[in-house]
Amino acid sequence: MEAMQISATASRHFSATLGPFSTNRSPTKPTKLATSWASSASTNLASLSSRNLFTREIWGWVNSKTATSRREMRGVVRAEMFGQLTSGLEAAWTKLKGEEVLTKENIVEPMRDIRRALLEADVSLPVVRRFVQAVSDQAVGVGLIRGVKPDQQLVKIVNDELVKLMGGEVSELVFSKSGPTVILLAGLQGVGKTTVCAKLANYLKKQGKSSMLIAGDVYRPAAIDQLVILGEQVGVPVYTAGTEVKPSEIAKQGLEEAKKKKIDVVIMDTAGRLQIDKGMMDELKEVKKVLNPTEVLLVVDAMTGQEAAALVTTFNVEIGITGAILTKLDGDSRGGAALSVKEVSGKPIKLVGRGERMEDLEPFYPDRMAGRILGMGDVLSFVEKAQEVMRQEDAEELQKKIMSAKFDFNDFLKQTRAVARMGSMTRVIGMIPGMGKVTPAQVREAEKNLKLMEAMIEAMTPEEREKPELLAESPDRRRRIAKDSGKTEQQVSQLVAQLFQMRVRMKNLMGIMEGGSIPTLSNLENAMKAEQAAPPGTARRKRRSESRRQFADSASTRPSPRGFGAKN
Numbered sequence: 001m002e003a004m005q006i007s008a009t010a011s012r013h014f015s016a017t018l019g020p021f022s023t024n025r026s027p028t029k030p031t032k033l034a035t036s037w038a039s040s041a042s043t044n045l046a047s048l049s050s051r052n053l054f055t056r057e058i059w060g061w062v063n064s065k066t067a068t069s070r071r072e073m074r075g076v077v078r079a080e081m082f083g084q085l086t087s088g089l090e091a092a093w094t095k096l097k098g099e100e101v102l103t104k105e106n107i108v109e110p111m112r113d114i115r116r117a118l119l120e121a122d123v124s125l126p127v128v129r130r131f132v133q134a135v136s137d138q139a140v141g142v143g144l145i146r147g148v149k150p151d152q153q154l155v156k157i158v159n160d161e162l163v164k165l166m167g168g169e170v171s172e173l174v175f176s177k178s179g180p181t182v183i184l185l186a187g188l189q190g191v192g193k194t195t196v197c198a199k200l201a202n203y204l205k206k207q208g209k210s211s212m213l214i215a216g217d218v219y220r221p222a223a224i225d226q227l228v229i230l231g232e233q234v235g236v237p238v239y240t241a242g243t244e245v246k247p248s249e250i251a252k253q254g255l256e257e258a259k260k261k262k263i264d265v266v267i268m269d270t271a272g273r274l275q276i277d278k279g280m281m282d283e284l285k286e287v288k289k290v291l292n293p294t295e296v297l298l299v300v301d302a303m304t305g306q307e308a309a310a311l312v313t314t315f316n317v318e319i320g321i322t323g324a325i326l327t328k329l330d331g332d333s334r335g336g337a338a339l340s341v342k343e344v345s346g347k348p349i350k351l352v353g354r355g356e357r358m359e360d361l362e363p364f365y366p367d368r369m370a371g372r373i374l375g376m377g378d379v380l381s382f383v384e385k386a387q388e389v390m391r392q393e394d395a396e397e398l399q400k401k402i403m404s405a406k407f408d409f410n411d412f413l414k415q416t417r418a419v420a421r422m423g424s425m426t427r428v429i430g431m432i433p434g435m436g437k438v439t440p441a442q443v444r445e446a447e448k449n450l451k452l453m454e455a456m457i458e459a460m461t462p463e464e465r466e467k468p469e470l471l472a473e474s475p476d477r478r479r480r481i482a483k484d485s486g487k488t489e490q491q492v493s494q495l496v497a498q499l500f501q502m503r504v505r506m507k508n509l510m511g512i513m514e515g516g517s518i519p520t521l522s523n524l525e526n527a528m529k530a531e532q533a534a535p536p537g538t539a540r541r542k543r544r545s546e547s548r549r550q551f552a553d554s555a556s557t558r559p560s561p562r563g564f565g566a567k568n
């Protein structure tokens with residue numbers, strides 16, 4: 001199934017993968033290492049291109065990227081955030097120079113460097129442990145990608161894990177469907193809460209949303225004045241009621257005022273404390289009850305490292321929050337907060353402050369943050385490209401095999417594992433058109449079958465995997481496989497029959513795809529339904545060698561034009 005989709009949409013895949021590369025990436029930190037990578041990347045790409053797999057457009061992209069890299073190498077040396085973490089990680093890649101493949105042995109030193117770099121960046125220890133484990137598992141398990149060197153491969157693995165660690169996707173602000181959206185801001189003293197109120201109003205204004213600020217810090221009159229000034233600066237009304245009124249009462253009045261004025265978003269500033277205390281928590285709980293906020297965001301200072309992650313956890317347990325805003329990322333922070341918050345607290349960082357100006361607030365993009373930390377944009381793009389090329393080569397190779405009826409047990413196993421890699425069967429089956437109503441019991445059954453097949457294929461000799469005919473002809477071989485894999489002879493026979501059946505089916509579908517246009521989903525659905533309606537072959541019939549020949553024969557004949565792409 002996956003194979004068919006790959007082949008049918010190969011051209012779309014190819015052009016789609018070009019998409020991200022046309023966007024401007026943030027300038028990378030120019031280093032000697034990056035220079036050597038940029039040139040080795042272009043050499044590697046050159047060798048790949050000789051396989052005639054790159055189109056002229058791709059070469060255009062490669063050249064422009066390489067030129068950009070060189071410009072960056074020569075040009076502005078810009079202080080990047082988390083500089084120490086970046087150089088700490090670089091030590092890890094350097095250790096792999098000259099290696100041919102990633103092995104359990106040669107990643108020991110680089111993993112130590114990664115661990116050290118993360119700990120020095122003040123990432124919490126359990127997070128570091130999990131991260132290092134995840135990276136090592138992948139580094140050893142990853143297959144060789146042609147043209148990609150082990151150090152480059154490790155950069156990509158670390159990048160992907162960093163993105164995952166920070167929450168994967170960007171976590172958007174949630175807006176209320178009816179009435180004003182209410183955002184309650186909390187945080188310790190001096191973290192930048194008041195500033196964030198105004199920055200957030202300014203940010204929302206750019207999205208065409210009106211806001212109103214509520215001054216709830218009644219313990220520090222200067223905080224109210226500060227909010228009024230900032231509100232004026234960004235052109236947003238500020239609701240104040242002095243310092244004699246309870247914050248929860250101010251919240252109530254402010255919200256009523258906002259409703260009257262039909263304001264889109266209400267942002268409430270609250271008082272900070274030097275440290276967490278019961279008074280602050282109780283006050284916040286009361287305000288929260290009155291406001292029933294859409295978002296409760298904890299403002300944390302990036303400079304406090306893993307402490308910020310601990311605070312997010314505590315506030316979440318105490319009052320229940322929806323996310324965090326990380327301020328002062330432009331400062332001398334080491335990265336620990338950005339990397340620990342999500343993993344430690346389970347709550348996402350939604351926005352980040354990167355300066356004192358009102359414009360310095362932006363969504364938190366885990367992928368861009370990982371890119372900034374590594375400063376290896378070109379290497380990452382290159383590895384992604386090479387992976388894509390390899391996937392395409394595999395798909396083309398598979399298509400050739402199917403067309404010549406040579407689809408064997410190695411391909412069968414590869415496909416089975418590819419499906420398994422894609423995640424749970426539930427997700428995969430859910431993606432197949434017309435298969436939406438699969439029951440959990442059926443899914444469990446399918447998963448069990450996958451394991452069963454794997455065990456039998458693993459018990460075959462390399463020759464048997466390549467030539468399934470040997471198994472179709474020899475009961476002795478089937479018996480041996482049954483014994484070695486702990487399955488029954490009947491199960492082995494069924495597997496062999498299934499492979500021959502698959503050859504025919506795949507070839508039929510391929511033929512139709514080759515002759516016609518790229519199938520639409522509904523056509524694919526029809527084709528699959530037709531497929532399912534077709535009378536199934538019986539295992540017993542196919543066990544006979546005569547029938548096997550019939551299978552092989554029918555597999556080499558041109559399929560009739562039915563299913564998708566055909567006018568039936």
Ligand SMILES: Nc1nc2c(ncn2[C@@H]2O[C@H](COP(=O)(O)OP(=O)(O)OP(=O)(O)O)[C@@H](O)[C@H]2O)c(=O)[nH]1
Nearest residue numbers: 189190191192193194195272327328353354355356
């Ligand atoms: N460099 C930098 N400074 C920031 C950022 N956000 C806030 N600040 C500064 O941090 C200081 C404290 O900010 P406030 O907004 O007053 O902090 P607060 O949390 O409201 O403090 P309290 O009212 O005392 O609880 C101010 O000088 C801000 O300009 C940021 O993202 N980067």
